Amino acid sequence: xxxxxxxxxxxxxxxxxxxxxxxxxxxxxxxxxxxxxxxxxxxxxxxxxxxxxxxxxxxxxxxxxxxxxxxxxxxxxxxxxxxxxxxxxxxxxxxxxxxxxxxxxxxxxxxxxxxxxxxxxxxxxxxxxxxxxxxxxxxxxxxxxxxxxxxxxxxxxxxxxxxxxxxxxxxxxxxxxxxxxxxxxxxxxxxxxxxxxxxxxxxxxxxxxxxxxxxxxxxxxxxxxxxxxxxxxxxxxxxxxxxxxxxxxxxxxxxxxxxxxxxxxxxxxxxxxxxxxxxxxxxxxxxxxxxxxxxxxxxxx
Amino acid sequence: xxxxxxxxxxxxxxxxxxxxxxxxxxxxxxxxxxxxxxxxxxxxxxxxxxxxxxxxxxxxxxxxxxxxxxxxxxxxxxxxxxxxxxxxxxxxxxxxxxxxxxxxxxxxxxxxxxxxxxxxxxxxxxxxxxxxxxxxxxxxxxxxxxxxxxxxxxxxxxxxxxxxxxxxxxxxxxxxxxxxxxxxxxxxxxxxxxxxxxxxxxxxxxxxxxxxxxxxxxxxxxxxxxxxxxxxxxxxxxxxxxxxxxxxxxxxxxxxxxxxxxxxxxxxxxxxxxxxxxxxxxxxxxxxxxxxxxxxxxxxxxxxxxxxxxxxxxxxxxxxxxxxxxx
Amino acid sequence: xxxxxxxxxxxxxxxxxxxxxxxxxxxxxxxxxxxxxxxxxxxxxxxxxxxxxxxxxxxxxxxxxxxxxxxxxxxxxxxxxxxxxxxxxxxxxxxxxxxxxxxxxxxxxxxxxxxxxxxxxxxxxxxxxxxxxxxxxxxxxxxxxxxxxxxxxxxxxxxxxxxxxxxxxxxxxxxxxxxxxxxxxxxxxxxxxxxxxxxxxxxxxxxxxxxxxxxxxxxxxxxxxxxxxxxxxxxxxxxxxxxxxxxxxxxxxxxxxxxxxxxxxxxxxxxxxxxxxxxxxxxxxxxxxxxxxxxxxxxxxxxxxxxxxxxxxxxxxxxxxxxxx
Numbered sequence: 001x002x003x004x005x006x007x008x009x010x011x012x013x014x015x016x017x018x019x020x021x022x023x024x025x026x027x028x029x030x031x032x033x034x035x036x037x038x039x040x041x042x043x044x045x046x047x048x049x050x051x052x053x054x055x056x057x058x059x060x061x062x063x064x065x066x067x068x069x070x071x072x073x074x075x076x077x078x079x080x081x082x083x084x085x086x087x088x089x090x091x092x093x094x095x096x097x098x099x100x101x102x103x104x105x106x107x108x109x110x111x112x113x114x115x116x117x118x119x120x121x122x123x124x125x126x127x128x129x130x131x132x133x134x135x136x137x138x139x140x141x142x143x144x145x146x147x148x149x150x151x152x153x154x155x156x157x158x159x160x161x162x163x164x165x166x167x168x169x170x171x172x173x174x175x176x177x178x179x180x181x182x183x184x185x186x187x188x189x190x191x192x193x194x195x196x197x198x199x200x201x202x203x204x205x206x207x208x209x210x211x212x213x214x215x216x217x218x219x220x221x222x223x224x225x226x227x228x229x230x231x232x233x234x235x236x237x238x239x240x241x242x243x244x245x246x247x248x249x250x251x252x253x254x255x256x257x258x259x260x261x262x263x264x265x266x267x268x269x270x271x272x273x274x275x276x277x278x279x280x281x282x283x284x285x286x287x288x289x290x291x292x293x294x295x296x297x298x299x300x301x
Numbered sequence: 302x303x304x305x306x307x308x309x310x311x312x313x314x315x316x317x318x319x320x321x322x323x324x325x326x327x328x329x330x331x332x333x334x335x336x337x338x339x340x341x342x343x344x345x346x347x348x349x350x351x352x353x354x355x356x357x358x359x360x361x362x363x364x365x366x367x368x369x370x371x372x373x374x375x376x377x378x379x380x381x382x383x384x385x386x387x388x389x390x391x392x393x394x395x396x397x398x399x400x401x402x403x404x405x406x407x408x409x410x411x412x413x414x415x416x417x418x419x420x421x422x423x424x425x426x427x428x429x430x431x432x433x434x435x436x437x438x439x440x441x442x443x444x445x446x447x448x449x450x451x452x453x454x455x456x457x458x459x460x461x462x463x464x465x466x467x468x469x470x471x472x473x474x475x476x477x478x479x480x481x482x483x484x485x486x487x488x489x490x491x492x493x494x495x496x497x498x499x500x501x502x503x504x505x506x507x508x509x510x511x512x513x514x515x516x517x518x519x520x521x522x523x524x525x526x527x528x529x530x531x532x533x534x535x536x537x538x539x540x541x542x543x544x545x546x547x548x549x550x551x552x553x554x555x556x557x558x559x560x561x562x563x564x565x566x567x568x569x570x571x572x573x574x575x576x577x578x579x580x581x582x583x584x585x586x587x588x589x590x591x592x593x594x595x596x597x598x599x600x601x602x603x604x605x606x607x608x609x610x611x612x613x614x615x616x617x618x619x620x621x622x623x624x625x626x627x628x
Numbered sequence: 629x630x631x632x633x634x635x636x637x638x639x640x641x642x643x644x645x646x647x648x649x650x651x652x653x654x655x656x657x658x659x660x661x662x663x664x665x666x667x668x669x670x671x672x673x674x675x676x677x678x679x680x681x682x683x684x685x686x687x688x689x690x691x692x693x694x695x696x697x698x699x700x701x702x703x704x705x706x707x708x709x710x711x712x713x714x715x716x717x718x719x720x721x722x723x724x725x726x727x728x729x730x731x732x733x734x735x736x737x738x739x740x741x742x743x744x745x746x747x748x749x750x751x752x753x754x755x756x757x758x759x760x761x762x763x764x765x766x767x768x769x770x771x772x773x774x775x776x777x778x779x780x781x782x783x784x785x786x787x788x789x790x791x792x793x794x795x796x797x798x799x800x801x802x803x804x805x806x807x808x809x810x811x812x813x814x815x816x817x818x819x820x821x822x823x824x825x826x827x828x829x830x831x832x833x834x835x836x837x838x839x840x841x842x843x844x845x846x847x848x849x850x851x852x853x854x855x856x857x858x859x860x861x862x863x864x865x866x867x868x869x870x871x872x873x874x875x876x877x878x879x880x881x882x883x884x885x886x887x888x889x890x891x892x893x894x895x896x897x898x899x900x901x902x903x904x905x906x907x908x909x910x911x912x913x914x915x916x917x918x919x920x921x922x923x924x925x926x927x928x929x930x931x932x933x934x935x936x937x938x939x940x941x942x943x944x945x946x947x948x949x950x951x952x953x
């Protein structure tokens with residue numbers, strides 16, 4: 001996907017960015033869908049027909065109803081069916097999206113911040129600190145994410161905070177490495193020397209000067225990592241290692257419905273699956289487009 | 302047949318985003334059996350593109366839009382792709398400028414030679430190997446058996462180019478197109494290769510098109526010469542006529558600006574101005590903007606006409622200045 | 629070269645040791661397996677007996693040293709749940725996992741290479757674009773979900789393939805394998821494909837970009853000038869050039885695939901190491917957890933080491949340049 005040439009010279013960088021980004025129909029569609037998903041996640045409590053965590057409201061008589069069927073007492077129609085507890089699938093999915101997205105975004109943001117800071121520190125401080133941080137990062141990067149998450153969760157058990165920690169542990173090393181490489185390059189440049197000569201504190205130099213140069217590619221990676229984190233969390237929950245049953249993410253919902261797949265009650269698994277799919281794929285689409293647009297090498301004006 | 306190749310009014314164009322580039326514009330020439338023709342011009346003059354067009358190696362966004370390429374009478378342009386493939390490397394061979402890049406670094410020499418044979422002749426591997434070995438001997442490569450087992454990066458530049466020549470000769474082509482094959486080599490090696498090419502062509506009757514920017518090479522090697530500028534042929538004829546009595550101002554400028562021609566202590570002669578971009582050619586004669594003899598008439602594109610025993614594209618052919626032959 | 633190997637082995641041993649410490653301590657910090665092993669209404673005497681039997685009464689550091697001592701002798705403890713040596717238990721399950729992982733690697737190359745070549749040769753055609761779109765899906769879709777969908781479509785709806793489990797096994801060099809029988813292959817197909825999906829996408833992308841780059845090289849132009857068939861140009865000239873980096877990546881991915889087989893084995897009820905570890909985590913079968921983690925770490929270190937050494941051997945330019953001097 002090539003950026004189109006500028007229409008007029010008076011265009012601001014932001015306008016150019018917007019024009020390039022939405023130049024692809026697929027990316028625009030992805031963006032719209034993603035926006036809808038995010039909105040659904042934020043407003044889940046408002047738009048759900050039912051609160052799926054409120055055990056009192058659930059009626060076990062309503063369990064395993066097919067999509068479109070009405071509840072036993074006729075008070076509501078289950079658009080997407082119910083699960084084995086009588087929970088409305090639509091509501092469960094909306095809340096599930098909420099949790100999945102929240103966990104994904106939160107862990108990525110923390111991992112990014114942590115990795116950035118450590119990477120800047122390593123790049124700027126050098127010496128033993130740098131060696132130590134990089135060694136740890138290298139070792140961790142040579143192991144597959146699922147293994148690391150597995151080990152951590154095996155040791156710590158279930159819970160939202162624990163899974164966020166596991167996801168952060170999986171992601172930080174990459175950001176640290178990238179930031180440190182960029183920092184190494186920048187450190188040798190003259191404007192850093194100038195800043196040091198002016199007596200600016202190392203912290204200020206790190207954040208005000210080094211940071212803005214390293215940011216753009218990291219943003220793209222972070223976007224992709226959100227999708228990857230959501231995917232990983234779903235996998236872990238599916239395996240029974242992630243979130244507790246009281247706060248079901250999409251992964252857990254899918255796991256719940258697994259046993260019913262074979263008997264034809266597909267909706268308990270499939271619908272959360274589609275929601276998961278939509279979330280992950282749209283994030284990937286948008287992030288891919290973001291990368292193409294932000295790539296300086298493709299900026300032929 | 303006496304004439305191996307005849308090119309009539311060849312037009313190759315590239316449709317780029319910035320505009321239409323006429324890389325080869327109304328190019329016509331012919332090469333006889335056993336004859337060596339030099340195709341001379343600066344970079345961007347279209348000489349390499351002419352070579353690729355003849356080979357049928359022009360890829361999108363380029364396209365041959367008009368003209369005939371007659372190989373011993375039959376028009377190559379009318380051939381389907383598979384038929385053209387059978388001609389490439391078989392009846393017409395090509396040698397490129399950088400031998401480092403043209404040989405595949407991860408394949409052995411014998412592999413790369415034998416496949417050239419077996420693509421066109423139905424022979425066994427043993428026979429193909431023997432033919433390859435003989436070809437290496439013919440181009441003067443010592444210890445051919447060892448060399449066959451080697452990889453390209455184990456050869457020097459000159460040797461690699463000899464291998465490329467050997468490959469070109471394997472199927473005894475009627476025509477070999479050489480695209481600046483000695484530009485990347487040392488002068489002494491260049492001399493050797495030139496001599497050997499000449500010998501081989503005389504012996505086998507193979508026609509040769511030698512593409513170069515170096516006039517001295519042409520003077521020593523070729524029988525005929527065609528000078529290209531901005532995609533067009535501006536002058537062509539026998540080497541003696543064109544180089545000793547150039548009629549086109551550009552040809553004259555080229556000869557005069559050769560460093561060997563200029564006496565010591567004098568500033569080097571140059572052609573004023575720069576080669577125009579092919580996207581931005583002047584109307585009419587492309588050399589107009591740099592020519593000391595240009596007039597209003599030159600805004601019309603001159604056609605290639607026969608003038609004084611050569612083909613010339615100019616409204617104002619030069620008089621016979623006493624121009625010493627390039628040595 | 630020898631010094632390099634020795635240095636790397638030493639490094640690996642250190643990592644292994646550190647990992648063993650971390651894992652051991654970590655596993656002992658959580659929960660109390662005694663509660664898992666004994667029914668709630670057992671009395672104190674029963675509990676005491678079990679505690680002693682499993683060595684749970686000793687202080688942590690002592691337990692660790694005993695563990696190390698035993699580990700050096702090949703004994704990594706007995707599984708709480710199965711009462712068999714943990715290592716033996718894992719080894720019993722290993723062939724199934726290796727079979728699945730190998731099949732997945734094979735699939736990723738057999739499917740990924742040709743598709744990637746196709747996409748590289750015609751990047752702007754419908755074929756090329758479709759392949760790339762599919763590869764994006766291969767990256768983004770969560771493996772377990774794809775597995776579920778595969779089961780639903782091919783097993784439940786269409787009934788072509790079995791829903792789960794491993795097929796019948798025969799002995800091959802003393803190791804039970806299932807791919808030698810048709811029934812075994814039917815059981816192997818879906819889980820192997822599921823596991824391979826991410827890698828197929830990876831190989832497609834690598835092959836495609838490698839092919840595109842290779843096609844721009846002069847040696848391809850020269851090969852065409854020689855009048856070679858397209859099939860030979862692609863199949864020999866281009867392929868040999870792009871194969872080396874692809875092989876490296878695929879080899880490195882082997883470890884990742886073994887790790888990820890945990891998910892696939894769970895979805896398809898494949899009786900391998902992965903399923904074992906999940907079950908063990910649930911019941912807090914510490915020896916098995918520790919043994920498994922250490923084994924996986926060792927496998928990883930080994931793979932990294934081997935690939936590092938292989939790379940310098942594979943590329944003839946590197947190899948011969950060193951000898952040429």
